[in-house]
Amino acid sequence: MTAAALGALALVCAVGAWRFTTARWTYRAPRTAILLWQAVGITWGLATTGALLAYALQPYERGVLGGLGAFAASAATGGYGPRDAYDLPHILAFIAGVSLLAVLITVTAAAAVQTIRARRRHRALLALISRDDPEVPGVRVVDHPGAAAYCLPGLRSQVVISAGALRLLSPDELAAVLAHESAHVRERHDLVLLPFSALRRVLPWSAVVRDTQAMVELLIEMAADDRARRFCSPRRLATALLRFGTAEPVPTPHGALGAIGGSHTGVMLRVQRLVTPGPALPRRIRALALTLAVSLAVSAPLLWLLPH
Amino acid sequence: MKGLGELERSIMDILWAQQAPATAREVGKHIADRDLAPTTVMTVLDRLTRKGFLHRTRDGRAWRYQPAASRDAYIAELMLEALDLTGDRSAALTRFAKAVSGDEADILRKALTELEEE
Numbered sequence: 001m002t003a004a005a006l007g008a009l010a011l012v013c014a015v016g017a018w019r020f021t022t023a024r025w026t027y028r029a030p031r032t033a034i035l036l037w038q039a040v041g042i043t044w045g046l047a048t049t050g051a052l053l054a055y056a057l058q059p060y061e062r063g064v065l066g067g068l069g070a071f072a073a074s075a076a077t078g079g080y081g082p083r084d085a086y087d088l089p090h091i092l093a094f095i096a097g098v099s100l101l102a103v104l105i106t107v108t109a110a111a112a113v114q115t116i117r118a119r120r121r122h123r124a125l126l127a128l129i130s131r132d133d134p135e136v137p138g139v140r141v142v143d144h145p146g147a148a149a150y151c152l153p154g155l156r157s158q159v160v161i162s163a164g165a166l167r168l169l170s171p172d173e174l175a176a177v178l179a180h181e182s183a184h185v186r187e188r189h190d191l192v193l194l195p196f197s198a199l200r201r202v203l204p205w206s207a208v209v210r211d212t213q214a215m216v217e218l219l220i221e222m223a224a225d226d227r228a229r230r231f232c233s234p235r236r237l238a239t240a241l242l243r244f245g246t247a248e249p250v251p252t253p254h255g256a257l258g259a260i261g262g263s264h265t266g267v268m269l270r271v272q273r274l275v276t277p278g279p280a281l282p283r284r285i286r287a288l289a290l291t292l293a294v295s296l297a298v299s300a301p302l303l304w305l306l307p308h
Numbered sequence: 309m310k311g312l313g314e315l316e317r318s319i320m321d322i323l324w325a326q327q328a329p330a331t332a333r334e335v336g337k338h339i340a341d342r343d344l345a346p347t348t349v350m351t352v353l354d355r356l357t358r359k360g361f362l363h364r365t366r367d368g369r370a371w372r373y374q375p376a377a378s379r380d381a382y383i384a385e386l387m388l389e390a391l392d393l394t395g396d397r398s399a400a401l402t403r404f405a406k407a408v409s410g411d412e413a414d415i416l417r418k419a420l421t422e423l424e425e426e
Contacts, residue, residue: 122389125382128317129386144383146387148404150401153401180404184402189402221402224402239420240404241404241405245406245408246413248407266406267416
């Protein structure tokens with residue numbers, strides 16, 4: 001019963017994610033959409049592993065979490081327990097469920113560790129070669145002709161801009177870019193992205209996972225644009241975006257992958273909603289999306305705890 | 309006295325400007341802050357070596373230090389990561405926008421001209 005419910009929930013999440021990657025209302029309420037994405041992601045993981053474990057532990061009649069406890073107790077005392085807990089389908093489901101759960105957790109943890117290391121190296125290099133500029137107080141400047149502006153996240157996040165970007169932008173545009181980057185710093189968007197990038201490592205061939213990650217990346221940029229437009233001219237933010245998009249590509253040293261990333265669509269979508277903002281998403285629909293997010297996020301843990 | 313980070317920076321700058329590997333004494337001579345204790349210079353050189361930014365070789369009783377890579381190489385490394393050209397997204401930076409090329413860039417260029425004319 002629990003197994004079927006969790007299985008259905010996993011299926012709903014997978015199909016929902018697939019439909020959701022092409023939804024366009026999300027551009028009108030990026031923050032709500034990001035929350036919904038996070039709920040779908042975590043629920044999918046818990047529901048898929050939970051469904052496998054619920055089936056495997058059915059003979060104990062204690063639900064998922066209780067079943068795990070009963071299984072551990074019976075294993076510790078010499079394997080006495082319901083006989084049919086050890087037939088082939090139940091054992092296979094158990095192994096699959098535990099392995100999937102372990103892979104999801106370890107890959108996310110490994111991704112986090114690798115990210116922290118890469119950032120530490122990046123931070124150390126920045127400390128050695130970046131400089132202050134009186135024109136942009138509090139921002140690290142790297143002397144390079146390419147156009148780059150980014151946020152190095154961490155406990156003390158740093159906004160970094162290249163000398164090329166400083167030359168490219170007018171003062172108003174520069175203010176807009178910095179407002180956008182401070183939004184990333186403030187809202188810790190890197191933490192939002194981390195589990196989605198990790199999932200992409202677990203399932204690199206999945207188109208849904210790839211589209212999901214790209215969509216969450218775009219929504220995060222839109223959320224930062226929305227916050228920035230409160231402090232700067234949206235039009236200047238739009239022209240800054242277009243200037244970055246058309247900046248001369250950086251000459252890449254031999255050996256580095258030189259593929260200029262992505263297409264113009266992401267930039268164009270952001271420009272359009274900055275220049276001609278559509279009507280805000282009706283409050284009713286936003287509330288509906290939030291309710292859906294909350295019920296999804298609550299349902300999977302509840303089903304794990306359910307004793308039957 | 310300067311902060312440790314700033315001292316690391318100026319010592320790297322000194323060593324990048326040198327043609328040949330330098331000893332702690334030689335580095336000390338180039339530092340503007342004359343009151344700096346020689347042991348402080350040694351400590352910073354040691355720290356930078358442990359972080360992998362300097363290589364050192366024995367020369368009699370002293371060590372000679374030289375940068376592991378040029379300043380430009382480090383700048384290039386940062387920029388590649390900043391522009392997401394390294395292939396992986398290890399540092400997971402949030403970038404303002406990425407450059408596109410060819411026809412894609414033409415579409416953006418046209419939009420930019422239109423926005424500027426209005």
